[in-house]
Amino acid sequence: MSYLTLSHLEKSFGTLRVVKDFNLDVAQGEFISLLGPSGCGKTTVLRMVAGFELPSSGGISIDGKDVTHLRPNQRNIGMVFQAYALFPNLTVAQNVGFGLKVKGAPKDEIAPRVKEMLDLIGLADLGNRYPFQLSGGQQQRVALARALAPKPSVLLLDEPLSALDAKVRVSLRNEIRAIQRELGITTIFVTHDQEEALSMSDRVVVMHEGIADQVGTPFDIYNRPATRFVAGFVGTLNTIEAPVVDAATGTVRIGLREVRLGRTLPAGRVTLGLRPEAVSLAPTGREIALHGKIREVDFLGSVIRLRADLDGQILAFDTFNTAHSAPPKVGEEVTLGLNAADLLVIGA
Incomplete structure (x- = not known):
């Protein structure tokens, strides 16, 4: 059952449509990533959920309650920004307790909740420090x-790791996911980083030019891309322009070799997609x-990426470093092995 529902959301700024008929059902406790390039509309969707932007049309409901026209402070939303937005004149503990204080929580409730949160994030001993000391x-x-x-109904994270160095990003994304699982809080995470989205999410929404191109598990998004954009944007992908030799049997020509895909194809040419890890440096046990x-x-x-010229068609493939x-x-001659099932038809 859906806990957070986005129905036919649209957002325009003047004549520019930034979000187009966006629909999403999020289960309670689910971790969803909005993934896409800059300008695809993912942050605008997040801001509409938070109440910072009013949809041009469509609706938003949380736990069955329509919140489309409610102010941000009426939605019980928690938001983490890219730039932290901590108050420099408040200590760590005061920053953590700020939302509770604004909501009018009694002092005898604020202190233990702040301690609980500092324990949760592993900073129990730093409550008296100021942000510049962190x-x-x-x-x-x-x-x-x-x-x-403040125990929000929904947690929103707007590219919270983009300003951090690589090692800290990996460590913190693991911590965020662990905390989210422990608390069971419904979470929307905005990122342009494919690795973050695939490693952290229950489901990923790949956005392109204001629409949701595909919604699915990380496994499906990576291995079964629904559109050419998703296939090219998520992960590394070889694209192979292949003439169709026999449309009925799905036989195409790759380099000088005819390959039977075992599925009906349109006449002419098709574009095939192939992940580098689907190619092996030896053909043993492979169909092709x-x-x-x-x-x-x-x-x-740990990985070595090679590119081979197959009679004018460049193919990237990976091998483990030993x-x-x-x-x-x-310049070395090689024989590469692959299976027909790993060839994705992504365009005709």
Whole structure:
């Protein structure tokens, strides 16, 4: 059953339609990410849920209550901003308790709740410090605790990790997800980072030009993209322009090799998508063997990404880095293996 419902949301600024017929049902306790490039409308959707923007049309309900036209302070929403937005003149403890104080909670309730939140974020000993005395990661933890302290119905996070360095981002996203699971709070997370969305979410909404291109689990979004945009935006994808040899049997030509996909195709040409990890450096146990020559070798740590020229078609593929086995060198001839089921038809 839906706890947060967004129905036919539209938002225009003048003649510019930023969000177009956006629909989403979120279950209680679910973690949803809105993923997309800058300007796709994801933050505008978040701001409409928060009450900072009024929809041009459509409705928003929380736990069966229509909140479309309520002010932000009437919605029981917790919000964590990209820029932390902590009060510099208040201590950590005062920042965390600020929302409770504004709501008129008794002092004897505020102190234990603040202590509970500081324990939750692992900053129990830093309550008397000021924001400038904290690291970026610590400040973001305080912003999260402040949003959670009043026990909101829904938690909204607007790219909260984008200002942090890579290691802190990974650590903090794990902490945010763990806290969200512990509290069971319904959460909407806005990000342009695919790894964040895929690793943290129960479901991902991929947005493009104001619409939800696809809504699904991280597994489905990555492995079964519904549109060409989703296929290209989420993860790394090889795109292969392949002439159709036999439309009825789904036979196409890749390089000099004819490959039968086993599904009906339109006549002419199709665009196929192939993830780098679906290609192996040896054809053993694979249905399709393709011959090519290595053009690039990129060392990425635990993974080495190579690019091979298959008669004019460049194909990227990954292999694990091992200390006792060097990767192929540029110019080396290789045979690559893949399965027909891993080839996605993403356009005709």
